[in-house]
Amino acid sequence: MSQTVxxxxxxxxxxxxxxxxxxxxxxxxxxxxxxxxxxxxxxDDKFGEETWEEAESTLQKEAATxxxxxxxxxxxxxxxxxxxxxxxxxxATTFGLMELNIPLFGLYGACxxxxxxxxxxxxxxxxxxxxxxxxVTSSHFASAEKQFRFPLEYASQRPLSATWTVTGSGAFxxxxxxxxxxxxxxxxxxxxxxxVKDSMNMGAAMAPAACDxxxxxxxxxxxQPEDYDKIITGDLGTVGQEILIDLLKxxxxxxxxxHMDCGIEIFDSETQNTNAGGSGCGCxxxxxxxxxxxxxxxxxxxxxxxxxxxxLLSTVSFNEGQSxxxxxxxxxIEYAG
Amino acid sequence: xxYVNAFWVxxxxxxxxxxxxxxxxxxxGRIMVLLVCSGAVLGALQIYEPxxxxxxxxxxxxLLGFGNTLWKGIQExxxxxxxxxxxxxxxxxxxxxISAALVFGYLASLIFQPKMKK
Numbered sequence: 001m002s003q004t005v006x007x008x009x010x011x012x013x014x015x016x017x018x019x020x021x022x023x024x025x026x027x028x029x030x031x032x033x034x035x036x037x038x039x040x041x042x043x044d045d046k047f048g049e050e051t052w053e054e055a056e057s058t059l060q061k062e063a064a065t066x067x068x069x070x071x072x073x074x075x076x077x078x079x080x081x082x083x084x085x086x087x088x089x090x091x092a093t094t095f096g097l098m099e100l101n102i103p104l105f106g107l108y109g110a111c112x113x114x115x116x117x118x119x120x121x122x123x124x125x126x127x128x129x130x131x132x133x134x135x136v137t138s139s140h141f142a143s144a145e146k147q148f149r150f151p152l153e154y155a156s157q158r159p160l161s162a163t164w165t166v167t168g169s170g171a172f173x174x175x176x177x178x179x180x181x182x183x184x185x186x187x188x189x190x191x192x193x194x195x196v197k198d199s200m201n202m203g204a205a206m207a208p209a210a211c212d213x214x215x216x217x218x219x220x221x222x223x224q225p226e227d228y229d230k231i232i233t234g235d236l237g238t239v240g241q242e243i244l245i246d247l248l249k250x251x252x253x254x255x256x257x258x259h260m261d262c263g264i265e266i267f268d269s270e271t272q273n274t275n276a277g278g279s280g281c282g283c284x285x286x287x288x289x290x291x292x293x294x295x296x297x298x299x300x301x302x303x304x305x306x307x308x309x310x311x312l313l314s315t316v317s318f319n320e321g322q323s324x325x326x327x328x329x330x331x332x333i334e335y336a337g
Numbered sequence: 338x339x340y341v342n343a344f345w346v347x348x349x350x351x352x353x354x355x356x357x358x359x360x361x362x363x364x365x366g367r368i369m370v371l372l373v374c375s376g377a378v379l380g381a382l383q384i385y386e387p388x389x390x391x392x393x394x395x396x397x398x399x400l401l402g403f404g405n406t407l408w409k410g411i412q413e414x415x416x417x418x419x420x421x422x423x424x425x426x427x428x429x430x431x432x433x434x435i436s437a438a439l440v441f442g443y444l445a446s447l448i449f450q451p452k453m454k455k
Contacts, residue, residue, distance in 0.1 A: 027453070045453040052451070142453060152454055153446075156365055157358060167453075198362055273455070 003126075006220025008213070009187040009330075016125035017336065018181040019073070019132065019173040021289035022066035024059050026141070026167030029278075029286070032267045037290040038168075039066055045142065045167050052142035053087060057096030059169035059282075060085070060138045064100060067134065067171035075100045078173070079130030082117040084108050085138050085281055086165075087147055092138055102134070110310030111206075111234050112189065113137040114170060114285040115329030118306070121174045122183040122331070131176050138169035139280030148199075148315060162200045163237055163263060163279035164272075170285025178336070180297050185332040187217035191312060193325035199318050203240025203276060206309035209326030210236060211247040213307055217330045218253055225255040229301035232292060233328070234284030234308030235263035237277035262287035262308070284308035296335050306331045339393055347395035354399075369400055376404020381412075406430050 005011045023038045030041030040062065047055045047062075060083065068075060081100070084107035085092040093106055109116035117135035124133050142152055144165040150156045174183065192209040210233050218224065225231060236244055241264065245256045262284045263277035288306055295301045307330040313322070357368050379385040385405040389396040396402050410430020414422030428435075 028455075142451070145454075152451065159359070200362075 005185070006216065008190070008216045009185060009220035010123065010126075011185045011221070012122065012126040012183070014126050014128075014176075015182040015184045015334075016122050016133075016174045017177060017179040018183065018293065018333070019175045019177060019179055020067050020070035021170065021172045021293055022063045022070060023170050023286035023289040024063045024066070024168060025282070025286055028141070028164070028272060028274075029166055029168055029266060032272060034266055034287065034291050037294070038286060039290070042167075045140070052140055052146065053091060054095070056085065056087070056092035056138050056140035056143050056167075056169075057094075059140065059167070060092060060096030060136055060171075061099065063138070063169035063171035064097060064134060064136050067136075067173050071132070071173040071175070073132055073173065075102055077132050078102045078134050079132060080105060080121070080124055081134045081136060082107060082120045082124075083134075083136040084113040084117060086110065086144050092140070092143070093136075096138070097136070109281075109327060109329060110312055111139075111279055111281050111283065112308045112310030112327055112329045113281040114234070114288060115189075115306060115308040115331050118172060118174070118183065118331045119186040119188060119329050121172070122186060125174050125176060133174050134171060135174065136169065136171040137281040137285050139165050139282035140167045141165045141280075142167075144280055158275065159200050163202055163235055163276045164267060164274040165280035166266060166278045166283040166286065168280075168282035168286040170282065170289045172285075172289065180299075180336055181293060182334050182336045183331055184303075184334045185221065187213055187220060187307075187330035187332075189213040189328040189330070191325050191327050193323055195323045197321075197323045199313065199324060201239065202235070202279060202311050202324070203237040204243055205311050205313075205324035206326035206328070207236055207240045207243035207247060209328040210240075210244050210307060210309045211251070213328040213330045214244075214248060214255065214305065215251050215253065217305060217307070217332075221332075225253055225258050228258055228303055228305045230260045230292070230304045231255050231258050232260045232262065232284075232288075232304055232306050234261070234310075235277060235279035236261050236309060237263050237279070239276055265291065293333075296333060299335050301335065303332065303334045306333055342391060343393045343395035345395070346392035347399055350395070350399045350401055372400040373404040373407070376401040376406075377408040378404075380405035380408035403431065403434070406434070
């Protein structure tokens with residue numbers, strides 16, 4: 001029996017359950033509005049390592065280990081890991097998860113990796129390819145700046161439209177055992193490019209991709225925005241949020257009452273000097289784990305669409321004059337009772 | 338009076354550059370190139386040297402002054418050595434500044450640890 005719906009979505013017949021999740025963040029995130037909700041807040045952002053990249057690897061390892069502990073599972077119980085990060089060749093994921101000795105699918109979705117990894121993990125469990133599967137992603141402010149912009153020592157100035165890459169890792173265990181949370185469907189995004197060339201204004205670059213996936217999700221599942229308690233993007237920030245609501249209105253859907261953005265929630269831009277908001281793979285992952293899933297667990301939300309966005313540029317493509325294409329992966333999470 | 342001139346001229350150059358950074362979408366790298374090239378052009382037009390005598394460090398420390406330094410070095414080398422001076426002059430003139438930056442940067446990296454931005 002086909003589980004595909006519409007053009008880009010899947011409705012799972014045997015919807016996987018979220019067994020557990022864990023979030024680990026750095027000091028700035030710990031000082032933010034969601035600070036008390038995270039499982040672990042680092043006392044410094046080096047997490048006991050010598051380099052920023054190793055610190056990010058440790059973030060992933062700790063988040064994964066904590067999620068396993070919460071699900072009362074050992075690493076031998078996990079069939080697959082779906083994981084990724086922002087660094088070149090995914091080194092944070094590789095070096096971080098090496099010791100777990102679990103078969104690994106390394107992914108790149110930029111800041112949409114949480115959505116991508118949860119989608120693939122859900123597909124694996126729903127299709128019977130694994131009883132327990134782990135999805136994990138991370139980002140680190142210092143390693144991301146070195147990767148995409150300039151090393152911190154360069155002391156470059158950041159414009160007001162720039163976002164602040166979250167230092168954090170979120171890990172999720174999906175499985176067949178009953179829990180309060182299910183991933184009932186996914187809508188996988190396409191690469192969407194409106195020709196934005198400003199690498200300092202990621203919100204504007206990614207909003208079209210978010211619009212595309214959200215629109216397709218609503219059409220495929222024959223839903224209205226109000227069928228979701230929240231439609232949650234990863235890091236569009238205040239600028240991107242306005243653009244997204246506008247683009248969707250033109251397509252006939254008004255999400256203004258249900259839209260939420262992790263990048264806006266995670267930092268207080270007035271006091272924390274974070275300009276347009278939080279970004280990075282870790283932003284949506286830790287916010288989902290620490291802020292959104294607990295609300296679903298309690299039944300405060302019944303159904304949400306988690307749709308983080310990613311900007312698929314590299315420093316090379318940007319310097320060669322290419323625009324910034326985006327992608328957004330939608331995951332429908334429901335309260336299972 | 339020298340100090341006052343150096344202060345307000347240097348500050349003005351920085352303020353104008355800051356306007357470029359905030360009001361345009363120019364990337365920092367492009368702005369730096371603009372400053373160096375402008376300095377070189379102003380030097381070639383014989384405008385920058387008198388300006389530098391007036392403002393002292395206010396004109397020689399900002400990147401605009403670096404462009405002028407490059408121009409002066411190349412000009413002197415071409416006068417002494419002919420065509421090949423185009424390749425010799427720039428580095429000779431800027432050698433002190435560049436070496437100092439390298440040496441102090443290296444020393445700093447030995448003494449200090451990387452820290453997160455707040």
